[in-house]
Amino acid sequence: MVDMGERRMPIAAAMHDPRITDRDEALVPRAGMTDDEVADVVRVMESLQRWHDAAARMSAASERYMRLNHTDMRAIRFLIAARNQGAVATPGALAAYLGISSAATTKLLDRLERGGHVTRGAHPTDRRALALTVTEHTRHDARETVGRQHARRFAVAAALEPAEREVVVRFLDALAATGDGVPEPQVE
Known part of the structure; x- marks a missing residue:
């Protein structure tokens, strides 16, 4: 657990919280954000991590099944x-x-x-x-592995209202763009 003054946070959750990982705001400026707003953004980052982990598990399971x-x-x-x-x-x-x-x-x-x-x-x-x-x-x-997984993900996206889907698309596209220009590791 990481001590956050009055509250304690699991270490895994703290990894996404710039109040813990970047206290001096050298990388993540938070000027003008309330503690609740920062916490909301941290919740988004934690949710993305859960999706990333679930997607990795699904891919690994499909790869194992199909060898x-x-x-x-x-x-x-x-x-x-x-x-x-x-x-x-x-x-x-x-x-x-x-x-x-x-x-x-x-x-x-x-x-x-x-x-x-x-x-x-x-x-x-x-x-x-x-x-x-x-x-x-x-x-x-x-079809029975990857296809069924995709069908479940499609159903989740289809359940959103059109305006919600637009927000998600803008967010994910902007998030994907954060990787543009990142240098590839050099292999020697």
Whole structure:
């Protein structure tokens, strides 16, 4: 517990409270905010952390169920989305989406093909390209795991009033933009 004068706060909750982590306001200016307003913002940050933790647990559970890693799952979702749109997925398009090299894409596709998750075939219009397809078994498994999770999240968003959804979208977009320009760690 962290001592906050008259009240004590669990350490995990204190991690989101700038009154604890940034007492001198070097990073988080709070001028003009009441203690209650700061507490409300901390509640938002704690709620975001709970969502982040829940999303990580859901992703990990899906990955374990399907015996795939995070990049493999992203590839499967991309290939399913392409199929659902009637688009031909190619290794190049998959590499661009995942942000990986063609060599890494080849290794990923070899692994997914060995696991019975994807097939590679002739592209219908480009003799130089391959067409990638998710197997029916993998599509079904992804639908039963990731698809059902997405359906529950969609229902939560659908339950909001249109004006509430707009506030949430603005907030999440602004939050996502806080990551713009953050340098990637250098690997040596």
